[in-house]
Amino acid sequence: MDVWGGNDLRNGIDCSGLTQQVFRAYGIELPRVTYDQINVGYSVPQNKLRPGDLVFFDTDRKKSGPDHVGIYMGGGKFIHAPRPGSPVKISSLAEGYYMDRWMAGRRIPGVDAASASGGGEALEVAPKLDATELAETYGMSYAFFKSQPELWKKLNQAVEETWTPERFQAEVKNTKWWQNTSATARQAQVMAKTDPATYKATMEGARAQAQQIAVKVGAILSPTNVELLARNIVHLAWNEEQVMGFVGQYVKFGADKTLGGMAGQAASAIRKEAYALGVSVTDQSILNSAQYLVRGLTTMEKVQAGLREHAASLYPAWGEQIMAGATMQELATPYRQVLAQELQLPESDVDVFSPKIKAALNRVGADGQPAPMDLNEFTQMVRSGPEWRRTTTAVDKAMGIGREVLAQMGLVS
Template sequence: MARGEDIVETLRSQLGVMYRWGGSSPSEGFDCSGLVAWAFGKAGISLPRTTYNMINQGASVPPNKLRPGDLVFFDTDRKRSGPDHVGVYIGGGKFIHAARTGQPVKISSLAEGYYMDRWMGGRRISGVSADPSSGGGEAAEVAPRLDAHELAETYGMSYAFFKSQPELMKLLNGAVADQWSPEKFQAKVKNSNWWKKNSETVRQAQVLQKTDPATYTATMAAARESAKQMAVKMGSVLSEKNVEKLAKNMVWYGWQEAQVANFLGQYVKFQENQTLGGMAGAAAKAIKAEAYRNGVSVTEQSVLNNAQYIVRGLTTMEKVQGSLREQAAGLYPAWAEQIKAGASVQDLAQPYVQAVAQELGVPPTDVDAFNPKVKAALNRVNAAGQPEPLSLNDFTVQLRNDPAWRRQPTVADQTLNIGKQVLRDMGLGF
């Protein structure tokens, strides 16, 4: 008959040995079933090599009846049904096992949330006994009583956290009084209002805040810095209060990029020189350029609003540009088809722009579709009341009736030359 305590001591000698898939010896490392089979083999007990077969050995043992040397099984791979991880109970609610790749043989608590969620069962192997003097045997099968602080730690939470949540503190007191099993405590916690009302990220943040204040402080500081950087990137102007608000939402509520952008878009504002920064600034520049191309006047407030909507993800630049083209088609109905097909109003206006520049002696760079004469020509309505642009010839004649045309040096020279010729024809030349 092998003693469970001796098997546990054999396993303790391997603490720190690194996990290795398929490993079954100290020299090569262990996987979970390899470690268990090796330790029991040292005690003269042969076990199947795999977890799936080990669980069929011995007799079932409930969690509150476990004693040193009993096997404990878990379902850690949710893609496959059945047990895929095994360890050996060592007493006090703990077990020893080869956890996973990258970790050494170690001791864990059955009360840890991860293992509580994945518990499959306990098995007592035939030929393994427990010495009453070491905490085994039928009279000593139940794990030693733990006080509130110890129980809190076995549940992966600090006593300080339980104290911060009156509802959970009441559960902890009940667990201390009756020495609840991990399964019972977990069920009680998951049925609490605290669990139901808070998301997973909120619960984790609350636990971290009380259980590991230093890590929580560092996490919040990193979130604040990230919030400031994203604000600059988006062109948002945040007060310290709003930086704190955003950082908390990121840590407590697990806000993703879309939620952060929606928040930041609300605080896109003009800077001192009436410009926008970051993504909002780029959006504003593109909106103004598209409005100019389409002969549409936009206010600074309209540009700001659209830039905010783009940053927040409530619209896209393509939609804003499409809206501007729709406005242009309405403003210049005679050219609606060309505009909808992709032509810009500024391009359509170029012949008229060149005519104004040539006839009135204005630099071409100073004339565009917003010029009153050009705009009127583009938006002319015929006798039937239908949109019909003024022909380029008629537009040229119209320009030459403008007093500004007569003041052109070339026009004055031409008029003087004509006058001289008339006088010469009358015999009055000089």
């Protein structure tokens, strides 16, 4: 079993302890640690390895240099103590993990691979894989390579020219497909070919997610757009910001001219704020703001600030108070009360949008500066209009004047 720092074949041993003890059994002394063992003997390229050569790897990317060693056995296999707590095992140089972390091969003086293998020339024992094996060293199926013309060409070239796995890996990483396709997209494309059932289930889940998000925000997505969003979620690993940016484009009014979900809540808040400030807003303006809010291009605070600035420009005499937090419905309360009383209307039916109130609030003086009417002036203006003359107060007042005139003429007592 691999024991960090261990150097005993029975009680536990680490990777460099294993190589040291094995070589010692044949009368060859090696330094104790991997970092020193790599300096013994001479370098051997991977395609020239033979049994007994040491193979070195960089498994800890936080530190530079070799930190793992094994003994090459031939046929692309090596024996090593992989990690603390694990038994000594045989692994393949073609495994993606070791291909990525390969550092060097070293031939130790005194090791006779020819005699160990039964005589003859030094063995050519580099791992030689067929097309299917080469494809699988990347975790990709043969079928997937065949579906990508650029990769298919590389795979055939690798087999024909007997590339080593590491060269094949480097060549694949230099393809346009690899460089122009994100890791997530590569994974999804491979899944679609190698595990279609899982890919289908993943896409179904993404479609359901896309539809749920659309309902949540009040967007109306066509089947084509649902499919596009689902594909982007699976193939491009879109985050929430990207998803909302896409969905927000399709926030639309329903058949009843209302917005649903988050967009509907935003529209309601915008209408409420606009009414309080005495600002008229169009449906298109509300829709635009709701879309921007869903897409994260603005905030409700910014929308409300824009409405307040608009109100300050519409009611210049009251601009300072509006910017300080007051609403025009509040500022117009005395005028609303007078208008409601004089015209005998419920106060709830009178607001700042009344032409008479708006005229009173925005009257301009002789000097061209804002000069709102005082309440007495406003009362007289209201009473001069035809609406007031139809009220019972006006009728009673007219009747009273008529009786007084007739009494003065002696026609009534």
